[in-house]
Amino acid sequence: QQPVQSPQAVILREGEDAVINCSSSKALYSVHWYRQKHGEAPVFLMILLKGGEQKGHEKISASFNEKKQQSSLYLTASQLSYSGTYFCGASSGSARQLTFGSGTQLTVLP
Amino acid sequence: DAGVIQSPRHEVTEMGQEVTLRCKPISGHNSLFWYRQTMMRGLELLIYFNNNVPIDDSGMPEDRFSAKMPNASFSTLKIQPSEPRDSAVYFCASSSEMNYGYTFGSGTRLTVV
Numbered sequence: 001q002q003p004v005q006s007p008q009a010v011i012l013r014e015g016e017d018a019v020i021n022c023s024s025s026k027a028l029y030s031v032h033w034y035r036q037k038h039g040e041a042p043v044f045l046m047i048l049l050k051g052g053e054q055k056g057h058e059k060i061s062a063s064f065n066e067k068k069q070q071s072s073l074y075l076t077a078s079q080l081s082y083s084g085t086y087f088c089g090a091s092s093g094s095a096r097q098l099t100f101g102s103g104t105q106l107t108v109l110p
Numbered sequence: 111d112a113g114v115i116q117s118p119r120h121e122v123t124e125m126g127q128e129v130t131l132r133c134k135p136i137s138g139h140n141s142l143f144w145y146r147q148t149m150m151r152g153l154e155l156l157i158y159f160n161n162n163v164p165i166d167d168s169g170m171p172e173d174r175f176s177a178k179m180p181n182a183s184f185s186t187l188k189i190q191p192s193e194p195r196d197s198a199v200y201f202c203a204s205s206s207e208m209n210y211g212y213t214f215g216s217g218t219r220l221t222v223v
Contacts, residue, residue: 044211
């Protein structure tokens, strides 16, 4: 079953913060986050594994709440380059294959 | 590293024709995935190979679709016969045990008219 992402779309001004949520009805083993720009392939941002810690890289970080079966992606002080569609991908058990959410379209305006 | 290489980048074909999409994963990656992306259905997993063996093909739409991975450096996805509803962007992705993140190829945009 497909993870549910929210919101579906968000518009920000440069420098503002955003949170994108991803929840699943199934017990999660791992959650991946990807960003896709128009006409391009999805690009891997980070992975969170069951039992792992919150991860982050510069101004983009993520958390994984196993009990709630959800993950959140935090974008701090957004830049124009952050614009794109963000997808979460979830796996259950020992499965390597991911089921992706429907995506969140993020637009950062100057 | 050249990344995941897919060919062709664009394919336009007539309904009923056979279409073959190709993928070369990153050297050393032992997992390969085929996904299809459409506006309506998003990113859908078609098939997953591990060490060249198909592990999960539950996403393959029907008998018209088939996929092979004859060796660690090459995979194909074939549609025969093609139908307009197969029009989509088909992505190949690979990953390794050491780094679970997927690396996607540039995709093949298939249009069936």
